[in-house]
Amino acid sequence: MIVWINGAFSAGKTSAAGELVDLIPNSTLYDPEVTGAALRTLLPQKRLAEVTDFQDLPIWRRLVVDTAAALLAEMPGVLVVPMTLLRQEYRDEIFGGLASRRIPVRHVALSPEETILRGRIAGREEFPGDAEQSERVRRWAYEHIGAYRDALGWIAQDAYVVDNGPLTPRATAERIADAVRTGSAMPCPIVQS
Template sequence: MLLWISGPFGGGKTQTAYEMHRRLPGSIVCDPEHVGFGLHRMLPPGLRGDFQDLAAWRQGVVEVLDLALTEHDGVVIAPMTVTDSGYFAETVGRLRGLGHDVHHFTLLAERGTVLRRLHERGLGHVLRYVAGKDAGLRRESWAVEQLDRCLERLREPEFAEHLWTDHTTVPKTADRIAVLAGLTLKPNNEGALRTRLRQAGVGTRHIRFD
């Protein structure tokens, strides 16, 4: 089974993926971004656009996930946002066409909620330091510049199942996904402090500088 978790940058997809991995024995996280950033490193900076525009990325993601799903005896979790209908068909659609059990979930939140989460995890402060203290978050971050378009596209029916996360936690979102996918997670017995520390670690490990 493949759990493909989508959502805007700052929407919680990576945190949710690793929460499910923590509580779902035998599961693995296969992040399609790794394929994209590997391709970027092979190109000169001037040619590093959106890696999803590269056919090599779409083909590579399908090949890697197909291999993992075929050979790994456990659930595969892929945190990745694809908003282009054609690219969605070439990745999620192709994996379904290959006969895999694919469950696609989009984590949504109001624009203000996403921006608040970005600020809370410190991204805004880091970016303002790099860009200059008077630079706004929208101007500093490509992800924020794409936020409105991303949220609008992800609300479309083709990107269901939609899960609104404004008033819930990452562990509870993971619980909801598990129920919808027919899975059973280990109980969440962490205290609040340990959860915050673990999630901070996940966030730090996934800061991208490419």
């Protein structure tokens, strides 16, 4: 099983995922950002220049499915995946690929209020000591708030939504673990046809 933690950039996905691994027995963390970073070194610059986000690369979406399946084969249990998916067709492709391998996905969305989200973005320092690079990441996150707000309609249709604005990462993870355990976070009903 996969617990996919979706949400806006800076919503607290990675922090909650780190805590969730401690709460769910036999769980492993897989961050698809690692796959995206690998593609930046594997693909020619010409190909990378054709997209603004590595999620737009079909190879990234295929590798996310393949890597998740391989990790679950190597480490049976629960795979915790913190990754923003703002395009429904990408979610369908990835979750459909997992469904075709009979891997159920519990889709969770973290949804703090926008003022809290903006405060978290302002406080981010992705690259300690490199103010310019950190500011570039913050600008990118701010620019994607609208896209997340627009996507929240379809995300909320199949995801278990958690308003984690007032919650610590640990409390967020506890809420997710409880939803998975009790069945409140149901498997996403996407199937590959």
